Amino acid sequence: MDYQPIVGLEIHVELNTKSKMFCSCGNNPNAVIPNSEICPICMGHPGVLPVINEEAVKKTIKTGLALNCQIPKCSKFDRKNYFYPDLPKGYQISQLYQPLCKKGFLEIDSKKIRIREVHLEEDVGRLKHEKDYSLVDFNRAGIPLMELVTEPDLNSAKEARKFAEELQLILRYLDVSDADMEKGQLRVEANISLGEKGKLGTKVEIKNLNSFRAVEKSIDYEIERQTRILKAGKKVIQETRGWLDEATASSRRVAGARVVDELRSSSRVAGARVDDVRGATVSQREKEYAHDYRYFPEPDLPPLHFEKEEIEKIRAEIPELPQQKRERFKREYELDGKSIEVFVQNKELGEYFEKVVSEFEPRLSKEKLSKVIKLATNYLITDLQGLLKGASVSDKNFLITPENFAEFINLIAEEKISSKIAKIVLEEMFKTGADPSHIIQEKGLSLITDEKKVEKVIQKVVAENQKAVSDFKKGKGTALQFLIGQVMAKTKGKAHPEIVKNLLTKILKELK
Numbered sequence: 001m002d003y004q005p006i007v008g009l010e011i012h013v014e015l016n017t018k019s020k021m022f023c024s025c026g027n028n029p030n031a032v033i034p035n036s037e038i039c040p041i042c043m044g045h046p047g048v049l050p051v052i053n054e055e056a057v058k059k060t061i062k063t064g065l066a067l068n069c070q071i072p073k074c075s076k077f078d079r080k081n082y083f084y085p086d087l088p089k090g091y092q093i094s095q096l097y098q099p100l101c102k103k104g105f106l107e108i109d110s111k112k113i114r115i116r117e118v119h120l121e122e123d124v125g126r127l128k129h130e131k132d133y134s135l136v137d138f139n140r141a142g143i144p145l146m147e148l149v150t151e152p153d154l155n156s157a158k159e160a161r162k163f164a165e166e167l168q169l170i171l172r173y174l175d176v177s178d179a180d181m182e183k184g185q186l187r188v189e190a191n192i193s194l195g196e197k198g199k200l201g202t203k204v205e206i207k208n209l210n211s212f213r214a215v216e217k218s219i220d221y222e223i224e225r226q227t228r229i230l231k232a233g234k235k236v237i238q239e240t241r242g243w244l245d246e247a248t249a250s251s252r253r254v255a256g257a258r259v260v261d262e263l264r265s266s267s268r269v270a271g272a273r274v275d276d277v278r279g280a281t282v283s284q285r286e287k288e289y290a291h292d293y294r295y296f297p298e299p300d301l302p303p304l305h306f307e308k309e310e311i312e313k314i315r316a317e318i319p320e321l322p323q324q325k326r327e328r329f330k331r332e333y334e335l336d337g338k339s340i341e342v343f344v345q346n347k348e349l350g351e352y353f354e355k356v357v358s359e360f361e362p363r364l365s366k367e368k369l370s371k372v373i374k375l376a377t378n379y380l381i382t383d384l385q386g387l388l389k390g391a392s393v394s395d396k397n398f399l400i401t402p403e404n405f406a407e408f409i410n411l412i413a414e415e416k417i418s419s420k421i422a423k424i425v426l427e428e429m430f431k432t433g434a435d436p437s438h439i440i441q442e443k444g445l446s447l448i449t450d451e452k453k454v455e456k457v458i459q460k461v462v463a464e465n466q467k468a469v470s471d472f473k474k475g476k477g478t479a480l481q482f483l484i485g486q487v488m489a490k491t492k493g494k495a496h497p498e499i500v501k502n503l504l505t506k507i508l509k510e511l512k
């Protein structure tokens with residue numbers, strides 16, 4: 001029997017608003033002092049009244065629009081009631097019945113993944129577990145939290161990972177969240193079932209996936225686990241499971257003998273340490289249902305109504321999105337897929353690239369323009385990124401202006417400097433921000449194009465390398481390359497390579 005994996009995702013995103021969802025406390029992910037960003041409202045004291053954060057609502061709608069969602073005319077908040085130490089109010093304000101955004105989709109490799117809804121709620125506090133006691137920090141409690149729910153349209157772990165990665169990129173382009181998974185600003189939960197003959201199977205939910213790797217590994221693990229159960233003629237239990245990998249194993253609160261056993265058996269290595277096993281999902285609790293939470297409409301908040309003009313105003317603020325950018329870069333610059341992806345993922349570098357291109361002479365022939373664009377792409381992606389070592393071109397200490405970078409590329413294209421010299425010039429530009437022509441002049445780096453000067457060096461090299469010369473006469477092709485290398489070394493890379501090659505060949509042929 002063949003089982004079809006069916007995966008749906010629930011993704012929580014902390015919005016980067018100035019203040020919290022229902023009070024004026026700061027939304028400061030870098031606050032270091034616990035419980036410094038709290039007030040009676042986010043602490044749920046009796047008699048306080050929450051006020052809806054307009055910026056959070058707009059950012060959620062913006063996200064919904066970018067994901068092709070419908071924005072209903074009316075939206076409401078509800079109370080989700082449960083007790084947990086990280087939830088000071090004893091309930092969480094969320095949206096069950098009338099979310100802000102509905103029925104959208106995101107295309108992943110030309111496949112439409114439907115989005116059921118995007119709604120807005122508030123985050124909970126953080127618990128810190130010590131040996132004999134636990135601590136709670138409420139700085140995070142009340143931070144605007146956007147939840148996105150997909151339909152079960154994904155069919156593999158890879159697809160689910162791609163969806164989450166593309167969503168992160170979109171959130172960053174929209175500037176609605178930093179979406180840093182390590183910081184818990186983007187948290188993924190996956191629902192996995194194995195379908196048979198087009199039917200859905202029993203759904204298992206995996207919680208707390210805090211890296212893209214964990215998303216992919218845990219889904220793969222779960223597909224394998226459920227397949228094993230079904231093949232043995234048993235039933236999959238509907239439950240919530242947690243993912244343990246090397247990152248979460250050490251910080252997880254339910255660590256214990258049983259967990260370690262599961263991890264060990266999953267790695268099939270007896271005596272494996274928790275941090276070098278490949279990870280496993282472990283049972284946490286049986287799945288809860290909406291009715292377990294006694295949802296009811298939030299009485300302290302008015303319903304939200306939207307006019308068409310308001311929605312259109314938000315839509316107009318949506319910038320070019322990653323997929324549009326991919327298509328435009330292909331159309332306008334004819335770059336290869338890999339380079340395009342670098343410029344799409346590294347937005348600042350992509351923007352810098354476009355500024356450099358705009359500095360090229362517009363009257364260049366199509367062929368020449370295509371040449372300088374390719375050169376600029378290569379030098380930005382390999383050499384400049386190498387010098388940046390992970391820093392951004394939008395940093396203040398980055399000194400190379402797009403104008404100077406374009407000039408640098410022109411010098412290479414016009415063969416005024418060799419690729420070897422180019423590296424030296426670029427390093428100097430990176431250090432000082434100086435004009436490339438200026439650097440070349442100052443350091444005497446321009447190519448030697450004077451044939452007489454080159455010939456002198458060649459005569460010397462020929463005299464000193466008689467063996468290579470006789471190898472050349474015997475027809476050994478590598479000998480020529482060797483001799484060219486010697487000439488280049490003697491001129492410190494400054495001899496014009498074409499001239500060297502032509503002159504050397506001529507001189508060698510004339511030798512008897």
Ligand SMILES: [Zn+2]
Pocket residue numbers: 020023024025037038039040041042043142
């Ligand atoms: Zn507050």
